[in-house]
Amino acid sequence: MKYNNINKELDNLAEILLNPQQNFYIWGAGIAGKNFLQHFNLLKIHIKGFIDSDKEKIGTRIENLYIYSEDVLKEDIKAIIIVATLDFVEEIEKSLIKLGKEENKSFFYSNVFLSIYKMYSEEKLYMHHLNVHITDRCTLKCQDCSVFMGCRNNPQDIGLNEIKLNIDLYFRWVDFVQELHLIGGEPLMNHDLIEIVEYIGSRYRNNICEFAIATNGTILPSQELIKVCRKYNVFFTISDYSQSSVFYKRNKVNQICKLLNNNYVFYRLSDKSIWLDFGNPKRCLHLNENILREKFTTCFFRNRVMYKNKLYYCHRQVAAIWSNLTNDDEEAFFNMEHNVNKRTLMQFDLGYNQKGYLDFCNYCNGYERVNKNFIKAAKQIDLKVLNYD
Numbered sequence: 001m002k003y004n005n006i007n008k009e010l011d012n013l014a015e016i017l018l019n020p021q022q023n024f025y026i027w028g029a030g031i032a033g034k035n036f037l038q039h040f041n042l043l044k045i046h047i048k049g050f051i052d053s054d055k056e057k058i059g060t061r062i063e064n065l066y067i068y069s070e071d072v073l074k075e076d077i078k079a080i081i082i083v084a085t086l087d088f089v090e091e092i093e094k095s096l097i098k099l100g101k102e103e104n105k106s107f108f109y110s111n112v113f114l115s116i117y118k119m120y121s122e123e124k125l126y127m128h129h130l131n132v133h134i135t136d137r138c139t140l141k142c143q144d145c146s147v148f149m150g151c152r153n154n155p156q157d158i159g160l161n162e163i164k165l166n167i168d169l170y171f172r173w174v175d176f177v178q179e180l181h182l183i184g185g186e187p188l189m190n191h192d193l194i195e196i197v198e199y200i201g202s203r204y205r206n207n208i209c210e211f212a213i214a215t216n217g218t219i220l221p222s223q224e225l226i227k228v229c230r231k232y233n234v235f236f237t238i239s240d241y242s243q244s245s246v247f248y249k250r251n252k253v254n255q256i257c258k259l260l261n262n263n264y265v266f267y268r269l270s271d272k273s274i275w276l277d278f279g280n281p282k283r284c285l286h287l288n289e290n291i292l293r294e295k296f297t298t299c300f301f302r303n304r305v306m307y308k309n310k311l312y313y314c315h316r317q318v319a320a321i322w323s324n325l326t327n328d329d330e331e332a333f334f335n336m337e338h339n340v341n342k343r344t345l346m347q348f349d350l351g352y353n354q355k356g357y358l359d360f361c362n363y364c365n366g367y368e369r370v371n372k373n374f375i376k377a378a379k380q381i382d383l384k385v386l387n388y389d
Contacts, residue, residue, distance in 0.1 A: 014120035028085030081107035147319035166306035201232030217253035235266040277373040296357035317360040
């Protein structure tokens with residue numbers, strides 16, 4: 001978003017959020033809401049309860065906090081809502097707006113709330129999500145890969161020392177991250193994966209809420225990997241393309257789930273029959289600046305990534321950069337090597353920049369809040385046998 005006086009704007013927000021007399025409700029009584037309460041229940045705020053649309057949850061409690069319907073906001077009109085869930089975001093926004101609530105004034109997404117609250121109350125930097133890209137190699141060669149893996153002519157693993165340096169730089173300045181995901185390509189192809197998990201887990205596990213490895217469900221995790229994942233409470237996010245890809249005799253999703261269940265390792269399984277159509281990164285959309293600013297603010301893309309000692313705002317943009325599909329953009333990254341002002345870094349993470357958008361926004365259809373175009377998932381460029389080594 002574009003700003004005129006960012007410090008004054010955030011100071012005003014912090015004054016509201018740190019008011020000890022202010023009532024708060026957490027919207028979302030599922031996993032995200034429980035995680036928010038579990039990891040941040042020491043915040044000095046008055047949480048009156050949860051709000052949820054699930055009729056079976058309404059009237060029950062989570063850790064002695066009552067779960068209300070949204071009707072409670074008609075009575076407690078000055079309450080501030082913290083939206084913890086990322087599910088059904090558009091429906092939640094419509095309900096809140098209908099109740100007279102306004103984003104970043106009377107309702108906040110949890111990442112924005114926590115960033116401002118932790119910085120102004122403790123001088124600590126909270127971020128929502130970091131992707132750690134550990135390999136360009138993949139067992140698939142998807143035509144519409146969101147991070148352009150099919151464009152790599154000579155895919156390689158990211159060097160272990162480079163990964164360690166980027167992780168160390170990140171946590172030199174960031175006190176806590178809600179989600180840290182190891183991604184690729186296919187992360188299980190990186191021969192250093194066990195050492196990467198051990199390195200992050202042994203040094204920074206207390207600075208991470210959710211530590212995960214993303215996989216496309218084609219490689220069975222080794223017992224050594226499972227052991228280190230149990231040690232550091234690392235879970236797997238598994239994409240299941242079995243319904244959309246004709247070559248999926250290689251699908252090992254059921255075997256992986258059984259293996260993880262037997263070893264008490266948590267996982268999340270997602271049916272990936274369709275993908276968002278992000279568009280062609282070489283084709284300019286020719287949007288004017290006002291539309292680009294609105295698109296950037298609404299896009300809601302939370303996934304930052306470290307690359308060559310820089311923190312990039314948009315993972316798709318940095319993937320396009322390392323695939324030689326677009327040029328770098330100074331608004332798109334934050335140099336982590338220099339002395340970092342934590343408040344300035346927080347502002348970057350919250351999407352504040354001079355232009356109010358990134359150049360790459362003109363070459364991308366955007367994320368779900370601005371993009372309703374879908375395509376068949378995992379359509380392969382080449383169905384020949386791929387090298388798994």
